[in-house]
């Protein structure tokens with residue numbers, strides 16, 4: 109399924125200049141008008157006005173005609189490729205019902221092949237909306253053959269960066285601890301052997317984990333001091349934790365030692381003052397997922413307060429079954445709109461702030477801001493060029509607002525990761541999408557049938573449609 113462009117890891121041969129009318133750097137240079145970024149190898153060699161950058165690189169290849177908007181690659185801080193083949197199902201459920209009816213039933217059937225194909229499909233969708241780095245937590249009931257290396261394979265092929273974890277838990281579906289640890293280990297080994305992915309320890313939720321599993325997780329964090337965990341996504345989680353352990357998950361996680369690592373905490377919708385204090389004290393980063401919080405009726409995270417109190421916040425798509433799209437531009441827009449409508453303040457979360465969260469904020473949340481997240485000399489050349497010649501972006505009065513409220517994947521001209529294109533002309537370069545689709549559909553039908561999902565696709569695929 110590789111494209112004619114060949115190996116996704118090949119480096120560009122010549123220096124490259126990317127020129128745009130508005131270069132939004134998310135870094136110290138701010139907004140550069142008629143600007144350019146020079147790329148040498150996989151890194152940014154210069155950022156500044158076009159005339160100056162061109163004068164220093166007279167022989168470089170040029171992409172961009174001086175129109176459009178150039179941004180850093182987007183960082184999605186939370187998602188689940190384990191849901192890659194089950195989009196658009198279960199909209200009437202809240203989180204726990206949705207887990208019982210949609211996500212829980214598929215977990216025993218997520219093979220490495222399903223992981224690979226689901227991640228190819230949804231990774232391509234992310235890339236088309238400007239995502240260059242994705243933090244994923246693959247959730248499944250581990251079997252004798254680890255599945256999570258399939259995600260690494262897919263991201264390598266697409267040329268995307270991955271911060272990858274396995275969402276361990278042990279209160280539903282049979283999960284002996286040795287299989288859980290083997291899955292972590294297989295993912296860690298696959299990521300270590302990859303060019304663009306790295307491993308992070310994962311724990312699905314604190315209430316769904318036994319003390320034995322939490323203890324084993326703390327042990328793993330000694331070697332890899334990075335944790336990806338859901339915290340206080342819904343009120344039910346807090347209630348269950350208080351009923352069973354006498355305190356909320358944030359407090360329990362802090363006492364157990366889970367928050368002593370570099371922690372990426374998804375959601376954090378239901379926080380009280382004590383929780384806020386603990387997150388601050390442990391410098392926990394929040395992955396805010398506005399679309400899935402809305403779709404599952406989970407609530408609205410207090411992002412303005414988080415930012416006021418100095419927490420690190422990034423934006424996440426969340427999984428293909430809870431978003432249900434993997435369009436990062438929708439996430440930018442909904443992030444702004446949710447805060448406006450909840451606070452009834454037009455200034456609650458402005459477009460420049462949203463772009464910051466989607467880029468450098470996400471990079472900080474992953475602890476990767478020394479390498480990615482802004483257009484600065486020396487950083488990795490992860491870039492997104494938005495075309496001005498489009499029905500949406502033809503009249504750019506304010507590039508931040510244009511990007512957050514008007515842009516869609518159809519406006520994405522080119523996406524680069526480490527200086528090489530991964531999307532060009534509306535196509536992901538690492539995968540032949542038309543060739544992928546029939547195989548993805550076949551796997552999706554089998555998954556829906558095996559899991560007993562209420563699915564038109566499954567009925568059509570098995571000839572049992574009404």
Ligand SMILES: [Zn+2]
Pocket residue numbers: 186187188338374426427
């Ligand atoms: Zn999640």
